[in-house]
Amino acid sequence: MNIIQVKNLTKKFDDFTAVDNISFEVKKGEIFAFLGPNGAGKSTTIKMLTTLLRQDSGEIMLNDHNTLLDSDAVRCSFGIVFQDPSLDDELTAYENMEFHGILYDLPKKIRRERIAELLKFVELSDRKNSLVKEFSGGMKRRLEIARGLLHHPKVLFLDEPTIGLDPQTRNHMWNYLQELNKKEGTTIFLTTHYMEEADRIAKRIVIIDHGKIVAAGTSQELKNQTQTNSLEDAFLALTGKTIREESGSGIDNLRSMRKMWGKK
Amino acid sequence: MKTIYILWLRQIKRYLRSKSRIFGALGQPILFLIALGYGLGPVFQKAGEGNYLQFLAPGIIGMSIIFTSVFSGIELIWDRQFGFLKETMVAPVSRFNIMLGRTIGGATVATFQGIIVFLISLIAGFRPTNFFLIFPAILVMFLIALLFTAIGTAIATQLEDMQGFQLIVNFLIMPVFFLSGAIFPLNNESPKVLVTIARFNPLSYGIDAMRSFLINTSHFGMLLNISVLLSTALFFILLGSYLFSKIEA
Numbered sequence: 001m002n003i004i005q006v007k008n009l010t011k012k013f014d015d016f017t018a019v020d021n022i023s024f025e026v027k028k029g030e031i032f033a034f035l036g037p038n039g040a041g042k043s044t045t046i047k048m049l050t051t052l053l054r055q056d057s058g059e060i061m062l063n064d065h066n067t068l069l070d071s072d073a074v075r076c077s078f079g080i081v082f083q084d085p086s087l088d089d090e091l092t093a094y095e096n097m098e099f100h101g102i103l104y105d106l107p108k109k110i111r112r113e114r115i116a117e118l119l120k121f122v123e124l125s126d127r128k129n130s131l132v133k134e135f136s137g138g139m140k141r142r143l144e145i146a147r148g149l150l151h152h153p154k155v156l157f158l159d160e161p162t163i164g165l166d167p168q169t170r171n172h173m174w175n176y177l178q179e180l181n182k183k184e185g186t187t188i189f190l191t192t193h194y195m196e197e198a199d200r201i202a203k204r205i206v207i208i209d210h211g212k213i214v215a216a217g218t219s220q221e222l223k224n225q226t227q228t229n230s231l232e233d234a235f236l237a238l239t240g241k242t243i244r245e246e247s248g249s250g251i252d253n254l255r256s257m258r259k260m261w262g263k264k
Numbered sequence: 265m266k267t268i269y270i271l272w273l274r275q276i277k278r279y280l281r282s283k284s285r286i287f288g289a290l291g292q293p294i295l296f297l298i299a300l301g302y303g304l305g306p307v308f309q310k311a312g313e314g315n316y317l318q319f320l321a322p323g324i325i326g327m328s329i330i331f332t333s334v335f336s337g338i339e340l341i342w343d344r345q346f347g348f349l350k351e352t353m354v355a356p357v358s359r360f361n362i363m364l365g366r367t368i369g370g371a372t373v374a375t376f377q378g379i380i381v382f383l384i385s386l387i388a389g390f391r392p393t394n395f396f397l398i399f400p401a402i403l404v405m406f407l408i409a410l411l412f413t414a415i416g417t418a419i420a421t422q423l424e425d426m427q428g429f430q431l432i433v434n435f436l437i438m439p440v441f442f443l444s445g446a447i448f449p450l451n452n453e454s455p456k457v458l459v460t461i462a463r464f465n466p467l468s469y470g471i472d473a474m475r476s477f478l479i480n481t482s483h484f485g486m487l488l489n490i491s492v493l494l495s496t497a498l499f500f501i502l503l504g505s506y507l508f509s510k511i512e513a
Contacts, residue, residue: 086347103355
């Protein structure tokens with residue numbers, strides 16, 4: 001039973017083909033890692049999976065709904081923790097959760113119960129009325145995970161969720177997510193640059209490079225295929241050792257602008 | 265409905281929490297009231313045009329509203345760059361409701377700001393002719409705010425980052441304010457070119473509507489004022505939501 005089914009997916013930006021005719025599937029209840037160097041097409045694929053971007057051709061079914069034709073049903077089916085923080089700094093932890101709950105149309109009683117439960121779970125109950133801008137990176141991540149789970153999604157997307165987290169927080173987070181995966185059967189779709197993390201957590205791995213899928217299988221299968229001992233070596237064998245560049249954004253300029261306008 | 269409400273509430277909370285923004289945005293209108301209101305007052309009086317502060321105050325209220333509302337609209341860029349927009353974009357709610365909630369929220373904030381400047385102008389010596397007409401004047405403030413928040417949002421959908429920000433201040437907000445009849449009267453003695461330009465500026469109608477409620481003088485007439493404000497606001501809300509529905513995070 002597949003929770004995500006991607007068929008012949010292609011996305012072009014002008015002449016550049018970011019995602020080039022890829023097909024893969026994710027089984028219900030599995031922990032799935034989607035790996036690749038910078039600029040390989042990971043983020044573009046995730047954006048299409050999560051209805052943020054429309055593909056040029058191909059089809060995506062998520063929880064049996066087509067992402068283009070039935071996007072609201074798809075949106076109800078997944079939760080996401082983005083690569084960059086997507087919390088509102090000027091709101092409290094509780095308000096961020098409440099905002100999410102209302103957007104997903106959860107009835108008040110259920111909303112309140114689940115918020116309390118999830119905040120307790122990510123150990124933020126005592127900080128629920130603090131503004132998010134006072135939080136550390138790890139606390140923000142935990143809050144984002146709690147928020148992503150609030151509407152009980154079938155699939156949880158985690159786009160480089162452990163970047164900048166200390167080993168304690170990372171460990172706590174993965175333990176929780178593995179438990180969630182076991183208990184609720186929530187499918188977890190993750191990307192990461194930490195190969196040992198993918199090796200330890202993921203049941204199945206797909207590696208994408210230059211917009212194409214270069215390998216798929218369990219960690220062991222990838223190691224066997226490349227005759228290497230670690231997933232990191234397998235990854236390098238499959239994608240080469242050249243350093244990739246990603247186009248920058250105006251975000252650094254913005255940060256300075258934002259300071260100028262008195263926001264932190 | 266709940267979506268619109270929560271997006272509105274978010275704008276209000278953010279506004280109330282950033283004290284520096286509330287006070288920072290008051291500096292300019294106070295400066296204009298003092299420098300222009302008191303400075304040019306005697307000249308205006310001598311020219312037989314009456315009390316300049318009375319004339320100027322609605323214009324300055326209008327100024328604070330367009331600054332605050334265009335910025336509220338432009339804030340969309342921040343939400344986009346700092347990720348929060350994605351949270352709303354992956355939620356199962358329509359883009360139109362997101363845009364509407366944001367716009368009404370931004371407009372409410374700008375109206376607050378207008379009311380604060382109104383109160384300050386009272387301290388400076390401004391006296392509305394009829395106390396009860398302050399309430400319809402506040403409605404006019406809200407319409408102006410709605411219009412310019414929608415314009416700000418429409419612009420924000422087209423910008424990648426805040427690089428174009430200075431451009432917007434210099435080539436949109438400033439001209440709209442200065443060429444609106446906010447600081448000079450649109451009568452027969454005014455240069456024809458200026459009056460003609462002001463005729464194509466929606467803010468002129470907003471300020472004129474405020475004047476007719478607050479100091480009981482009007483250049484265009486209430487019917488024209490309100491119809492221009494309503495129709496341009498509606499147009500830009502529709503344009504804004506169309507452009508907003510096209511953006512991809």
